[in-house]
Amino acid sequence: MTKLRLAIVGAGPAGIYAADLAIKAEKAFDLSIDLFERLPAPYGLVRYGVAPDHPRIKGIISALRDVLDRGDIRLFGNVDYGTDITLEDLKKHYNAVIFSTGSILDAPLVIPGIDLEGSYGAAEFVSWFDGHPDVPRTWPLEAQGIAVIGNGNVALDVARMLVKHPEDLMPTEIPANVEEGLKSSPVTDVHVFGRRGPMQVKFTPLELRELGELRDVDMILHDEDFEYDEASKTAIATNKQVMVIDKVLNQWRQRETGKASRRLHLHFYARPHEVLGEDGRVVGFRWERTEPDGEGGVRGTGEFREVPVQALYRAVGYYGSPLEGLPFDSARGVVPNREGQVLDGDEIMPGVFTTGWIKRGPVGLIGHTKSDAMETVGHVLRSQADWWTPEHPDEASVPALLASRGVQFTTVDGWHALDAHELALGEAVGRTRIKVVPREEMTAISRA
Structure with a gap:
């Protein structure tokens, strides 16, 4: 045969x-x-x-x-x-x-200043906090203010990991080096920017809801972003997923803010224009305010705004x-x-x-x-x-x-050995799993 x-x-x-x-x-x-x-x-x-x-x-x-x-x-x-x-x-x-x-790889974002020190691709950061063996063990978490560009699930993952208190991540499988890195972060404000309106976002309701469950984090939204055009109203009326997103965002708008030690700001109708730099480092982000164009897209208004940040992450897609x-x-x-x-x-x-x-x-x-x-x-x-x-x-x-x-x-049996080893590392400290990060160590355990 x-x-x-x-x-x-x-x-x-x-x-x-x-x-x-x-x-x-x-x-x-x-x-x-x-x-x-x-x-x-x-x-x-x-x-x-x-x-x-x-x-x-x-x-x-x-x-x-x-x-x-x-x-x-x-x-x-x-x-x-x-x-x-x-x-x-x-x-x-x-x-x-x-x-x-x-x-x-990260898809490119072609705007002035995108290559400044302190400007990163989301994919590399995700690889770091997930313990990928081919990225550096350390990450420069030195910024109090951070911009995240994108309105998809990856952008929300990045924003959540940046603003979440590291002790709340301990039930997860984050590697030890990631735990230490996040503990040293001085972050107070994370700003997420999307060029279209809140009813045109690409993230899912589940991903969005998880943001609202963060401890000691205020959700900051802006009333001007919620003056819906007809296309947004139609989307809410005809799409259950959009309806849920609208409900979640408007619930957050009613929350009291000002008492949390960290803040997550959601900016809509914000088209990236420039990463601002000083001495080769990120010091701010400039965007253009957009508005609905009546055809399902947006157009620029000519109004530019800035926010001081010391780091920026682009989450505009993979490549x-x-x-x-x-x-x-x-x-x-x-x-x-x-x-x-x-x-x-x-x-x-x-x-x-x-x-x-x-x-x-x-x-x-x-x-x-x-x-x-x-x-x-x-x-x-x-x-x-x-x-x-x-x-x-x-x-x-x-x-x-x-x-x-x-x-x-390595083989399937080798993966079983590595899996058991990581589970044992976690069990020893009351966690589900702790990932092994170095490739050489992963390989040695798998081949033993």
Whole structure:
């Protein structure tokens, strides 16, 4: 019987869902799947891109773990595509490959002063507080006033982590270095800016509600932002999610303020104009007041405002990274594709597929990732005529290749060992988990 040897590069939700769907799909051939992940641990942005005080979202890991624990999918962690293994290597060992590498970089924000010291991308900060092994252990938390640019869930995650008292994070899995860093922060005011109105935000009601539950933090809103135009009124009347957001924000407007030690300011109709600097460092943020344009967008009013801040975080979206041997759309930060089939110009690249954010861009939730993977997997299974013919299809050849190159790869069993170690670290101090951060330590524990 024909056998499909399938490689999947990226062991986040997109890659694991693709593997699971391929295993469960009806097919007239055998299938074996190997997952390659550049980090020693699996789960991608669910482990390293979700704020640690989101246990409900972290629960997704349980479902992903169930897939890996079945034993019908191999995991090779700590393997860097393009360095430890290449596209030519994959062609020699597999019939096809799906790339599910996600989008881990910050999308650019092109305004004057954005490169000043004290101006950061949200993605890197999220990686730091989530204990990503490839970012520095320390973070410069020295500002009393901070600006966060963006009106999506990542912007709210960043704002919440900056303004939340660190002792309230202790039930979570934050690493020890993050705990120490947040304890040293002198922050008093965090300002979140969105260029459109409060009824056009991109964050979810759940994410918004969590902001209002912060201890010793005042929520500061401005009445001028709540003079709704007809489009906003229609959105409230016709969209349940918008209606909930309206209700939550207006409840906050009624709250008494002035007694908390920290404040979270929400600014709407604020288009970024310039990051103000002095001696090469951030000292303020200037924005232009906008107004509805009557067509669902906004236009500038010519009125500019400023706020003194000493740090700024841009949370205006994620951006994908180029992959060796594959075409790349630098405008969108994705691998060009047609329904997951990678395109080189107008031609489909045989045997090469993509799914997740590197396929469609950094939009959508977990549900989109599953449907995305289903579309891609369907094309993989139906394209048997275009599969590669590998020279070394035997499964033992892959670990032998990695070992011959000195790659200290990790496995599912290794992840179980690391998982148990982190849980034990947490249990010793009355917490659920404490993440191990250094890559070398993660790898050593996983390979022991």
